[in-house]
Amino acid sequence: xxxxxxxGPEIERLIQLLAKVPGLGPRSARxxxxxxxxxxxxxxxxxxxxxxxxxxxxxxxxxxxxxDTADPCSVCTDPRREDATIIVVEDVADLWALERAAEMNxxxxxxxxxxxxxxxxxPDDLNISGLIDRVASGAVRELILAVNATxxxxxxxxxxxxxxxxTDVKITRLAHGVPVGGELDYLDxxxxxxxxxxxxxx
Amino acid sequence: xxxxxxxGPEIERLIQLLAKVPGLGPRSARxxxxxxxxxxxxxxxxxxxxxxxxxxxxxxxxxxxxxDTADPCSVCTDPRREDATIIVVEDVADLWALERAAEMNxxxxxxxxxxxxxxxxxPDDLNISGLIDRVASGAVRELILAVNATxxxxxxxxxxxxxxxxTDVKITRLAHGVPVGGELDYLDxxxxxxxxxxxxxx
Numbered sequence: 001x002x003x004x005x006x007x008g009p010e011i012e013r014l015i016q017l018l019a020k021v022p023g024l025g026p027r028s029a030r031x032x033x034x035x036x037x038x039x040x041x042x043x044x045x046x047x048x049x050x051x052x053x054x055x056x057x058x059x060x061x062x063x064x065x066x067x068d069t070a071d072p073c074s075v076c077t078d079p080r081r082e083d084a085t086i087i088v089v090e091d092v093a094d095l096w097a098l099e100r101a102a103e104m105n106x107x108x109x110x111x112x113x114x115x116x117x118x119x120x121x122x123p124d125d126l127n128i129s130g131l132i133d134r135v136a137s138g139a140v141r142e143l144i145l146a147v148n149a150t151x152x153x154x155x156x157x158x159x160x161x162x163x164x165x166x167t168d169v170k171i172t173r174l175a176h177g178v179p180v181g182g183e184l185d186y187l188d189x190x191x192x193x194x195x196x197x198x199x200x201x202x
Numbered sequence: 203x204x205x206x207x208x209x210g211p212e213i214e215r216l217i218q219l220l221a222k223v224p225g226l227g228p229r230s231a232r233x234x235x236x237x238x239x240x241x242x243x244x245x246x247x248x249x250x251x252x253x254x255x256x257x258x259x260x261x262x263x264x265x266x267x268x269x270d271t272a273d274p275c276s277v278c279t280d281p282r283r284e285d286a287t288i289i290v291v292e293d294v295a296d297l298w299a300l301e302r303a304a305e306m307n308x309x310x311x312x313x314x315x316x317x318x319x320x321x322x323x324x325p326d327d328l329n330i331s332g333l334i335d336r337v338a339s340g341a342v343r344e345l346i347l348a349v350n351a352t353x354x355x356x357x358x359x360x361x362x363x364x365x366x367x368x369t370d371v372k373i374t375r376l377a378h379g380v381p382v383g384g385e386l387d388y389l390d391x392x393x394x395x396x397x398x399x400x401x402x403x404x
Contacts, residue, residue: 005276005280006268006276006277006297006298006301007268007269007270007271007275007276007298008259008270008271008272008276009271010252010255010256010259010260010271011256011260011269011270011271013252013255014249014252014253014255014256017245017248017249017252018249020245021226021234021237021238021245021249022230022233022234022237023225023226023230023233023234024223024225024226024234028224028225030295030298031224031225031295032223032224032225032226033256034269034294034295034298035223035224036223036253036256037256037260037269038269040257040260043219043222043223044253044256044257045253045254045257046219047216047219047220047223047253048250048251048253048254048257049250049254050212050215050216050219051216051238051246051247051249051250051253052247052250052251052254053212053215053216054212054213054216054235054238054239054246055242055246055247055250057210057212058212058213058239058242066208066209067209067213067236067239067240068209068210068213069209069210069211069212069213070210073209074207074208074209074210075208078207092236093232093233093236095208096208096209096232096236099208
């Protein structure tokens with residue numbers, strides 16, 4: 001907006017807030033606001049209602065750390081899922097991504113981040129004790145550590161593994177390799193080397 | 203989302219609505235929803251409120267066709283602007299773009315589209331009679347036709363010019379030329395040819 005006001009404060013505030021939404025910048029926030037205003041009944045009003053409802057109802061699942069409108073969440077209470085396997089992820093976004101990718105009837109556990117001593121994030125800041133408790137409950141046979149392939153992610157994976165040393169739960173991690181559709185030329189050496197070591201029969 | 207539900211219906215509905223916002227697709231809508239939920243107090247709640255307020259208050263200015271929370275709008279009531287010049291635009295987005303670009307203390311007139319016989323859009327479907335009335339009021343000395351450089355935009359410009367033939371208002375249009383920062387190599391021939399014809403002293 002220029003210094004001269006060209007729209008009421010309500011519209012400028014809407015644009016300012018929309019610009020904070022990931023995926024929208026100041027320019028696209030204006031475009032989005034205008035589009036919403038033009039589609040008041042089809043988009044602006046329903047979206048305002050949906051947001052207010054989500055804001056009122058959203059909660060963190062006390063079992064797995066997922067975000068939902070119920071506690072325990074839809075994943076934890078789903079009777080079609082088996083308790084034997086838990087996929088451990090850093091963030092709810094990873095849970096959603098894995099659910100889209102794979103047809104696995106498993107449970108999840110959201111850590112809420114990774115160990116990062118430099119940022120002051122220790123084991124107590126993550127949802128790790130909850131994971132230990134779930135494993136101790138006995139139903140879990142395999143823990144798939146689907147943490148990011150970063151230094152922090154791997155450190156977190158090692159910490160969790162160490163904590164569960166005395167249990168007989170099987171701990172696995174995601175395979176490293178060439179992304180499907182990826183071009184070798186653009187891959188880093190670590191990934192290529194890992195893909196070579198883990199080669200399979202054709 | 204997969205067929206299995208991983209979040210409550212309120213969250214899925216929020217994602218579905220967000221995916222309709224220009225600039226967001228299904229994937230970024232999920233990311234945006236998750237970000238909002240995590241920033242409930244800073245983003246989700248204020249945004250829900252701002253949207254509800256905008257939905258309740260937004261109106262179309264009966265003078266110029268601008269979108270605002272007041273009628274007449276902030277532009278039409280701004281005492282620092284002069285009535286002598288009106289910039290005619292197709293859409294409110296064009297008004298906003300021109301306001302960002304230029305420090306001109308002018309008024310605007312939003313047509314709400316362009317003449318398009320094939321789509322059944324005639325002069326009565328656009329805010330043209332309102333423009334004629336404003337010119338007839340006598341204060342307007344120049345009309346800048348800032349319509350898009352499309353066939354429909356130019357046809358609309360010609361129609362308006364014909365309607366105002368008997369008045370002594372000066373009618374101008376935006377200059378054609380090379381976009382600032384643009385590379386000649388990528389420009390179409392029409393633009394290059396127009397830029398050549400309208401060349402200025404260096």
